[in-house]
Amino acid sequence: MINMGFFLVLAAALFAIGLFGLLSNKRGIVSLMCIELMLNAANINFVTFASFKSDATGQVFVIMSIAVAAAEVAVGIALMLNAYKMKKTTEVDKLSTMRW
Amino acid sequence: MELYEFAWLVPLIPCICFVLAGFIGHKTPQCGGLIAIAGAAAAFVMAALVSYGYYTSDLYKAAEPFVQNMDWLVVGKITIQFGIYIDTLSCIMMLFASFISTLIFIYSLGYMHDQEGRRRRYFAEVSLFLTGMLGLAVSSNYLEMFVFWEIMGLCSYLLIGFWSFNHEEAVEKSSAAKKAFLVTRLGDVCLMCGLFILLYIFGSLDYQNIFGSIEAHKDDVLLPFAILLMFGGVIGKSAQFPLHDWLPDAMAGPTTVSALIHAATMVKAGIYLVARSYPIFTQCEEAMVFVAAIGGFTAIYAASMALNNMNIKRVLAYSTLSQLGYMVLALGAGAYLISLGTKNGDANLIKLGTAGYIAGILHMINHAFFKALLFLGSGSVIHAVGTEDMRMMGGLRKKMPITAYTMLIGCFSIAGIPIFSGFWSKDLVLEAAFAPFHEGLGFGSVFCVLFVLGMITAFMTAFYMFRMWFMTFTGEPRGHCHGESPKTMTFPLLILSVFAILSGLVIMGNFGYYVARSLKTSMPTAGIFVEKGMDVVKEIFTTPATYVALVLAIVGIAIAFFMYSKKAYDPEKFDQDKKPLYYRIVAKRYYFPEMYNQISWKLGYGVAKGVEAIDKQLIDGTVNGLSNAVVGGGDGLARVETGYVRDYAAYVALGVLILMGIFAVIFIYGGGF
Numbered sequence: 001m002i003n004m005g006f007f008l009v010l011a012a013a014l015f016a017i018g019l020f021g022l023l024s025n026k027r028g029i030v031s032l033m034c035i036e037l038m039l040n041a042a043n044i045n046f047v048t049f050a051s052f053k054s055d056a057t058g059q060v061f062v063i064m065s066i067a068v069a070a071a072e073v074a075v076g077i078a079l080m081l082n083a084y085k086m087k088k089t090t091e092v093d094k095l096s097t098m099r100w
Numbered sequence: 101m102e103l104y105e106f107a108w109l110v111p112l113i114p115c116i117c118f119v120l121a122g123f124i125g126h127k128t129p130q131c132g133g134l135i136a137i138a139g140a141a142a143a144f145v146m147a148a149l150v151s152y153g154y155y156t157s158d159l160y161k162a163a164e165p166f167v168q169n170m171d172w173l174v175v176g177k178i179t180i181q182f183g184i185y186i187d188t189l190s191c192i193m194m195l196f197a198s199f200i201s202t203l204i205f206i207y208s209l210g211y212m213h214d215q216e217g218r219r220r221r222y223f224a225e226v227s228l229f230l231t232g233m234l235g236l237a238v239s240s241n242y243l244e245m246f247v248f249w250e251i252m253g254l255c256s257y258l259l260i261g262f263w264s265f266n267h268e269e270a271v272e273k274s275s276a277a278k279k280a281f282l283v284t285r286l287g288d289v290c291l292m293c294g295l296f297i298l299l300y301i302f303g304s305l306d307y308q309n310i311f312g313s314i315e316a317h318k319d320d321v322l323l324p325f326a327i328l329l330m331f332g333g334v335i336g337k338s339a340q341f342p343l344h345d346w347l348p349d350a351m352a353g354p355t356t357v358s359a360l361i362h363a364a365t366m367v368k369a370g371i372y373l374v375a376r377s378y379p380i381f382t383q384c385e386e387a388m389v390f391v392a393a394i395g396g397f398t399a400i401y402a403a404s405m406a407l408n409n410m411n412i413k414r415v416l417a418y419s420t421l422s423q424l425g426y427m428v429l430a431l432g433a434g435a436y437l438i439s440l441g442t443k444n445g446d447a448n449l450i451k452l453g454t455a456g457y458i459a460g461i462l463h464m465i466n467h468a469f470f471k472a473l474l475f476l477g478s479g480s481v482i483h484a485v486g487t488e489d490m491r492m493m494g495g496l497r498k499k500m501p502i503t504a505y506t507m508l509i510g511c512f513s514i515a516g517i518p519i520f521s522g523f524w525s526k527d528l529v530l531e532a533a534f535a536p537f538h539e540g541l542g543f544g545s546v547f548c549v550l551f552v553l554g555m556i557t558a559f560m561t562a563f564y565m566f567r568m569w570f571m572t573f574t575g576e577p578r579g580h581c582h583g584e585s586p587k588t589m590t591f592p593l594l595i596l597s598v599f600a601i602l603s604g605l606v607i608m609g610n611f612g613y614y615v616a617r618s619l620k621t622s623m624p625t626a627g628i629f630v631e632k633g634m635d636v637v638k639e640i641f642t643t644p645a646t647y648v649a650l651v652l653a654i655v656g657i658a659i660a661f662f663m664y665s666k667k668a669y670d671p672e673k674f675d676q677d678k679k680p681l682y683y684r685i686v687a688k689r690y691y692f693p694e695m696y697n698q699i700s701w702k703l704g705y706g707v708a709k710g711v712e713a714i715d716k717q718l719i720d721g722t723v724n725g726l727s728n729a730v731v732g733g734g735d736g737l738a739r740v741e742t743g744y745v746r747d748y749a750a751y752v753a754l755g756v757l758i759l760m761g762i763f764a765v766i767f768i769y770g771g772g773f
Binding site: 019022023026031092093095096097098099 | 741742743744745746749750753
């Protein structure tokens with residue numbers, strides 16, 4: 001039996017990679033992908049605990065989380081498409097008109 | 101339904117006239133004048149019916165008031181009511197106030213005829229004034245009375261300042277109005293504090309409740325304060341010594357308004373308050389000595405200022421002050437006697453005290469008649485001559501005989517010549533002032549001094565009134581004159597002169613008993629006892645003091661005659677540059693207006709400066725500092741909004757880290773969730 005710690009470290013590493021990508025990368029599509037990574041890190045945590053604690057609730061929740069992620073990506077990509085149509089770019093640093 | 105149940109109509113009728121004259125007065129003949137006259141006359145008829153109804157009712161026989169109340173304010177356990185309280189005192193007040201007001205309103209038709217559209221305002225305001233007085237007379241509790249009291253304060257302000265627009269002396273006129281308002285306000289604040297204390301002691305302001313439960317609270321330590329503070333209100337309203345100075349300045353208004361204020365309304369309200377509060381006032385005899393002393397001092401103090409004044413209206417104003425002093429003296433002495441009488445169970449003292457009370461009320465009525473007469477007469481003179489300076493008058497007797505001789509009657513009356521009304525009441529007042537000394541009571545010596553002051557005042561009164569009459573109506577004409585005034589003005593003079601002669605004679609009849617019924621109503625346990633009318637008259641003519649006062653009055657008249665009519669001693673000697681010191685002090689009104697000014701400039705302005713500094717530095721500083729902090733902080737925080745998505749993501753990540761740190765700390769040190 002593999003220790004639960006391995007799974008949690010995997011999830012944490014995945015989350016850290018996603019966060020690093022989000023903060024360091026200025027391309028919008030990549031940012032979306034990084035967010036997906038972080039979400040999936042969380043999903044791994046869910047199923048890990050569900051499996052080790054023999055409780056199906058976590059697994060059920062992951063299904064819902066995936067559905068929400070799909071919807072979120074649809075909205076995010078639509079936003080990026082529109083931003084590209086208007087500004088001819090998807091670089092998030094150039095989409096900075098909403099400020100003081 | 102008994103007649104007296106309609107008493108609420110008495111103040112309501114002039115109030116309706118106030119609204120009518122105010123809104124549609126300019127569309128009616130005489131600009132609302134007829135409405136005001138009709139209202140006052142209807143109020144008088146109504147008051148007469150109410151008085152008759154009460155006089156013939158069982159309530160009068162049983163010495164009970166007629167009271168009708170409805171709830172007005174209910175706050176916790178305290179219920180303030182709005183209603184009417186009819187006893188003989190309220191009947192008397194209603195009768196003479198409405199009667200004299202009717203005559204003054206008729207007179208106003210002639211006096212104000214050249215005022216065009218502004219008469220609408222005038223007649224509306226005088227109607228409201230009358231409402232205030234009549235409402236005050238029928239009120240059933242102190243708060244309701246205070247409301248009407250303030251209505252009168254407002255109307256006096258409006259009417260004294262009537263000529264503050266489009267008049268060459270507009271500033272002077274309006275500052276006189278402001279002075280009247282502010283000075284009486286000082287008294288009103290005192291009265292209000294007194295009423296607060298009464299409410300605290302008795303839990304009610306209702307006359308009946310207070311008079312009924314006075315026995316249970318008579319040793320309350322706060323009661324003397326309540327009495328003195330209420331008397332403070334009287335000092336303001338009835339223009340007694342420290343707050344007297346507004347009344348001479350109130351001459352800035354039309355003469356009819358002066359007549360109204362001095363004879364029928366306003367200043368009589370203070371006297372009424374003292375008379376009405378007798379059951380409370382008699383609980384503290386030391387305070388009553390103070391009341392009497394203020395009255396006696398005001399009498400001579402004001403009379404001294406009338407001695408050399410050249411303004412015909414001012415002379416009358418000072419004489420009003422002086423006569424009001426007499427009334428307060430009589431009421432104070434009466435309350436003192438009744439107070440000691442009930443304490444020692446001495447029926448004689450109560451009898452004398454009741455006589456003082458009757459003297460005060462009778463003098464108030466007589467004064468109302470002869471002072472209305474004198475003011476309206478002076479108004480007639482001013483109307484004809486166009487000036488108020490007596491040096492510009494003279495020899496008017498031939499040109500305006502009706503005015504001259506009716507005013508002569510008024511002068512005889514105020515000087516206290518027998519048969520004329522002032523004689524009877526002034527004598528009773530002096531008798532009441534003398535009684536405590538005669539009976540050898542604790543403060544007898546004080547009252548002895550007050551009695552002597554009253555005697556000197558009687559002499560001064562005779563002198564300055566006849567000085568005024570001789571200067572105005574005899575000698576050489578010193579200015580032009582339009583001749584006798586129109587009938588609307590002479591008619592009220594004639595009627596008032598009849599009353600100025602006869603109104604004192606009521607003392608021979610049942611009048612004393614009738615007045616004292618009010619005391620019996622409010623103080624049922626005091627054992628009020630009244631002498632028969634003819635006995636009182638007999639006593640008047642067997643006391644030596646009567647003859648002393650009479651001789652003093654005649655001497656006063658004679659001196660005035662020789663100085664101002666025969667010119668045996670030239671009064672112009674006083675008018676040289678080297679005037680005697682006393683003359684200058686009196687002419688400056690004892691420097692009282694200056695003192696007021698000094699106080700208001702030095703003290704009031706200083707305080708205002710300090711308050712302004714605090715306002716600017718502290719309050720404004722705090723408010724501005726707060727707003728600056730908010731604006732600055734907002735500006736600083738706005739920098740956080742960079743517009744870069746990655747910054748926001750970093751903030752979120754940072755926040756999560758901090759939260760995780762906190763949770764970790766709780767987890768480690770708190771021993772788990």
